[in-house]
Amino acid sequence: MSRSDVVARLFAALGDRVDVDPGELDAARADKSGQAAAGTPLAIVHAASVEDVQETLRIASATGTPVVTRGAGTGLAGGANAGSGEIVLSVRQMDRILEVRPDDLLAVVEPGILNADLSRALAPHGLWWAPDPASREIATVGGNIATGAGGLLCAKYGVVRDAVLGVDLVLADGRLLRLGHRSVKGVTGLDLTSLVIGSEGTLGVVVGATLKLRRLIPGEARTLAATFPSVRAAAEGATAVTAAGLQPAIMELMDATSLAAVHALLQLPAPEPGLAQLTVQTDGPAASAEAEAIADVLRAGGGTVRLAEDDAEAELLWRIRRSMHPAIETLGTTLIEDVSVPRSALPAMFDEIARIEREFDLVIPTVCHAGDGNLHPNFVYDAAAGADARDGVPDVIWAAAAELFHAALRLGGTLTGEHGVGVLKRRWLVDELGEDQWELQRQIARVFDPAGIMNPGKVFTR
């Protein structure tokens, strides 16, 4: 069937939900990774209902047309980038909250709702959904589920997988499955809910989710910052906090290059050369006592600690952390990486990053969710240097990134803590999984999608 026939069938079935505006189609080629798919997708379906999703997938299956599911397009691995000959299935407009149950500590939502909108709707009930990606103002819950997103609060409050009871999934052939449960416990059959979380659009389309909520944390949060003469010392400080049995809500590390770039962007006094910073938040009724205890550990590790005395001072500290990405962008084009290691391996991982910087003559400013061991090294390069590369990333950057991935694996870590595999890490997936597991995972995906039309070329393509 020709491409125009597919589009005609979509229009006939879904009318004004179908969008072929060239600007919109072009936007759907890319996400926030800086990567874009080759070619232009056929059409975007702005689904407004489960039935719209089912109808789109029935047409896709009947015509053998690939489907790329998309939320807000804030991904960082190219997992929702749509290219030539593909249908973009946007669930961004499916953004309703269908149910909030304070007595059962759950909410039922559609996938297109933004994290921050959900938080604002839950707060009057005294509730929140713990997953808290840094992109919460612009990212969707469905995207969080598709990538298995993390964020800043994961060591204390868990990742997405810990906060989803069930998902409704439309299969490639249009059938709707209701996976999981509404009860706290449930072990009927295989846990397909967990299998869907982090599956990056390869198993089906998440059209609804039953979320496990928490009560809002009582008490005032406390914030502190600790500066260290080197990033290794800061990493050792973070490791010492966990080893001491203390559990901050948030513990973020910025290396010297990141910190200097942010200070320059915000027109703050330049930090001393080499200075790295840990920013820590404690919460709950014992927030102050925990902040003091953490300060003691960090001082013992050579840190210069300052507890924020008021909200304005705390807010400035978090503004410095949140300004990391815009600040890095002033340095050049960036490949944002996402390795994660056991917390005790953080200092060694920073040694590896320093080695890779030296060996490849690169600057790799790194921010790190130090409470959980998830690092975001930013490979900065001149866009002109990647102009000839198929994906715009110079070979030397990929060679250095490969070194980073293998270093993380040697330290007992993983390629990706929270961004997913998408197109950017598919080459290295087998290095972590091994050939046998890689093939088994691919076969499982085929059980859901025998024709291979769900997000082809992502994750399980070498």
Place this chain on the structure above:
Amino acid sequence: MSRSDVVARLFAALGDRVDVDPGELDAARADKSGQAAAGTPLAIVHAASVEDVQETLRIASATGTPVVTRGAGTGLAGGANAGSGEIVLSVRQMDRILEVRPDDLLAVVEPGILNADLSRALAPHGLWWAPDPASREIATVGGNIATGAGGLLCAKYGVVRDAVLGVDLVLADGRLLRLGHRSVKGVTGLDLTSLVIGSEGTLGVVVGATLKLRRLIPGEARTLAATFPSVRAAAEGATAVTAAGLQPAIMELMDATSLAAVHALLQLPAPEPGLAQLTVQTDGPAASAEAEAIADVLRAGGGTVRLAEDDAEAELLWRIRRSMHPAIETLGTTLIEDVSVPRSALPAMFDEIARIEREFDLVIPTVCHAGDGNLHPNFVYDAAAGADARDGVPDVIWAAAAELFHAALRLGGTLTGEHGVGVLKRRWLVDELGEDQWELQRQIARVFDPAGIMNPGKVFTR
């Protein structure tokens, strides 16, 4: 190949690890459900290493012989019962702790270690593994993982799925896969670790696990008991506690029949007729304040509350709860059920149990993990009445249990909160999953085990 040839190959490869003692073979037919498989298994392999497991599975695959993996045999759904023509693969002797990392809050263990032995080994490090089945003194961690076990602490501290970072799995053909990760975060590919948790021996053999640990909770726990004039009032009290935003560590409900049976067994004064009891534990630094707040909620709901004033009084209250099973056994033979419902549906679920008691003229003493909505209705019957039934359970009991399952599903609940499907609930699995999901799950199991030799007849057999 004949059965004796299979046994000969096992002896040739595994020597004195192979056990054909008739008493041992007979014991492997049954678990704690009271059910036993038909016929007698071929042999038991007492694996002492991953290699022993691999060798056993290679022989099983080569000869097309079914394998039933077994830990301590404390299951309650018949999931590890082995019958005619089957190899029993016991991992009970693989009980070492390979690694404890307080700085990374993880432990690596073999599957045969008992929960309680693990707890005792972790305590000197100031650590614990939260899954806490009532059977912790006799159940293995591998069995917890195979069934997706729960316990008393799940509402506050999570289920097994929340506390496992990775598993090592030997496939039916003997290949070893390392699933999951050691870091807090990790989203590389599909989450096969979660898929294995609760898969009841159908996907492979768990030969190792990386467990996510917690710091021991500081402070003294507090215990209170509240009696109510009816089980419905007690259930409403429990529901009100959660709805009020309070989070006990443990909240257990005993109905009037259970409570009276325990009092009789322990030679305590008989409770007033109809009296039901909630027993609640709070922990952490705010344990006393939380206990007082919970007491207020329960009093407002008509409960008569008593806070234990010392350890001896608290211990008596927990002894009453723990004596439930021996007490029920004095009433007759029992089918222990395991439905779970959203917490707000607890009162309605007790109404359904009362209706089923009336309609089927049965006594169904029920204990309930009221903090999380998981009920264990005990169907009591005269063993002689089931003597003619294939599984020893009278038809009327199964008819009543089916009513119970369907009532739980209507209330948004599940067939099994923590015991698993095994053989006892396989008939009803499709009622919860639906035909499409049932078939999909069966196909996924076939990806792991194409020949269908892993625990056949369990879970995915109607």
